[in-house]
Amino acid sequence: xxxxxxxxxxxxxxxxxxxxxxxxxxxxxxxxxxxxxxxxxxxxxxxxxxxxxxxxxxxxxxxxxxxxxxxxxxxxxxxxxxxxxxxxxxxxxxxxxxxxxxxxxxxxxxxxxxxxxxxxxxxxxxxxxxxxxxxxxxxxxxxxxxxxxxx
Amino acid sequence: xxxxxxxxxxxxxxxxxxxxxxxxxxxxxxxxxxxxxxxxxxxxxxxxxxxxxxxxxxxxxxxxxxxxxxxxxxxxxxxxxxxxxxxxxxxxxxxxxxxxxxxxxxxxxxxxxxxxxxxxxxxxxxxxxxxxxxxxxxxxxxxxxxxxxxxxxxxxxxxxxxxxxxxxxxxxxxxxxxxxxxxxxxxxxxxxxxxxxxxxxxxxxxxxxxxxxxxxxxxxxxxxxxxxxxxxxxxxxxxxxxxxxxxxxxxxxxxxxxx
Numbered sequence: 496x497x498x499x500x501x502x503x504x505x506x507x508x509x510x511x512x513x514x515x516x517x518x519x520x521x522x523x524x525x526x527x528x529x530x531x532x533x534x535x536x537x538x539x540x541x542x543x544x545x546x547x548x549x550x551x552x553x554x555x556x557x558x559x560x561x562x563x564x565x566x567x568x569x570x571x572x573x574x575x576x577x578x579x580x581x582x583x584x585x586x587x588x589x590x591x592x593x594x595x596x597x598x599x600x601x602x603x604x605x606x607x608x609x610x611x612x613x614x615x616x617x618x619x620x621x622x623x624x625x626x627x628x629x630x631x632x633x634x635x636x637x638x639x640x641x642x643x644x645x646x
Numbered sequence: 647x648x649x650x651x652x653x654x655x656x657x658x659x660x661x662x663x664x665x666x667x668x669x670x671x672x673x674x675x676x677x678x679x680x681x682x683x684x685x686x687x688x689x690x691x692x693x694x695x696x697x698x699x700x701x702x703x704x705x706x707x708x709x710x711x712x713x714x715x716x717x718x719x720x721x722x723x724x725x726x727x728x729x730x731x732x733x734x735x736x737x738x739x740x741x742x743x744x745x746x747x748x749x750x751x752x753x754x755x756x757x758x759x760x761x762x763x764x765x766x767x768x769x770x771x772x773x774x775x776x777x778x779x780x781x782x783x784x785x786x787x788x789x790x791x792x793x794x795x796x797x798x799x800x801x802x803x804x805x806x807x808x809x810x811x812x813x814x815x816x817x818x819x820x821x822x823x824x825x826x827x828x829x830x831x832x833x834x835x836x837x838x839x840x841x842x843x844x845x846x847x848x849x850x851x852x853x854x855x856x857x858x859x860x861x862x863x864x865x866x867x868x869x870x871x872x873x874x875x876x877x878x879x880x881x882x883x884x885x886x887x888x889x890x891x892x893x894x895x896x897x898x899x900x901x902x903x904x905x
Contacts, residue, residue, distance in 0.1 A: 501842060502842040502843070502844060504844060513758070514758065514761045514762075514801075514802075514805070515765070518765070518768050518769055518772055519726075519769050519772075520769065520772040520773050520775075520776050521723070521726040521727075521769075521773040521776075522773070522776050522777075522780075523777060523780055533723065536776070553762060553765070553766070554722060554723065554725060554766075555720050555722060556722045556723055596722075598723055601727060601733075602733075603727065603728075603733050603734070603774065603777050603781075604733065604734050604777070604778070604781050604783050605733055605734045606734070607734040607735070
């Protein structure tokens with residue numbers, strides 16, 4: 496976008512950007528945040544006003560306050576050739592929603608019952624494992640007690 | 647095929663779309679990701695951008711198609727996440743990316759809306775990727791991100807083609823950004839693209855340190871480089887000729903490959 500947007504000097508009109516090339520990533524906050532705060536990872540070239548306009552125009556989300564910071568990606572780790580490997584830097588934006596809205600990050604990976612289709616290899620394997628476990632289990636009539644001792 | 651009105655044109659654009667519009671009531675029963683061959687992500691869920699154009703001509707004179715009004719879905723921050731049925735799935739079905747040929751048939755308004763649809767889908771996939779990394783769980787069907795990227799790149803090329811054609815007709819300039827052919831220190835001739843500065847070039851210290859000429863002592867190096875390049879090209883052609891002659895010797899009746 497910086498290549499498309501002309502050089503700005505004081506007094507120039509603020510031009511629109513058609514088809515912005517910026518992508519926002521909603522992330523789960525590492526530290527506990529207030530209920531109205533949403534945390535985003537944004538490209539380094541974006542500013543607070545850019546994020547505000549982006550969310551308001553494209554997502555129709557009322558934005559109140561917004562604060563940004565740049566997270567330094569570590570340059571400490573080394574690969575098998577003992578060269579330093581740089582983790583990329585990224586900008587984080589903390590967006591507070593207006594009009595008293597709240598947002599909680601949902602659980603996107605809930606535990607789901609994996610049901611295999613009929614007659615498939617996985618289903619047969621599952622059944623086999625179930626039978627094996629059933630055989631390994633102790634006599635339920637003895638109440639789970641082992642057969643090492645007793646009659 | 648109703649082509650006289652925008653509504654008719656819209657509905658006859660792609661066959662899948664006609665089917666989709668007819669079964670608009672049965673939308674919520676499907677759980678697979680809706681980008682099924684050629685349709686942009688979530689096309690049948692929101693029935694935009696193509697269907698939304700039809701509300702402008704409710705009293706169309708074309709008999710076979712009814713005017714169709716659809717509402718844009720406004721889910722705010724929920725648009726960063728997939729449909730709740732797809733949470734936790736290992737694979738989510740998605741269609742093929744848009745090709746440049748298909749995109750060239752669309753109007754500018756359609757392409758503009760499609761860009762934003764693709765943008766939102768990419769944001770969704772990026773949030774999913776990051777959350778998967780956080781939860782240490784494999785992301786469901788990661789090839790969707792590549793598909794969306796490719797579609798966006800092709801859209802960009804189509805839009806640039808149209809802009810360039812318009813610029814050629816209006817002004818006669820081929821390129822939007824001015825530039826010039828320049829030589830660098832090693833004798834390479836390349837297209838140098840101008841950059842916008844607030845000050846003129848003779849006041850720009852960093853620019854003045856760049857030299858756009860080839861010194862005289864680089865000429866032997868250029869000659870050697872040229873010789874090397876010609877030698878490599880000659881070697882390649884002679885190798886091809888040699889392999890072809892050997893094959894002809896071994897298999898005299900085989901037809902010559904078109905290479």
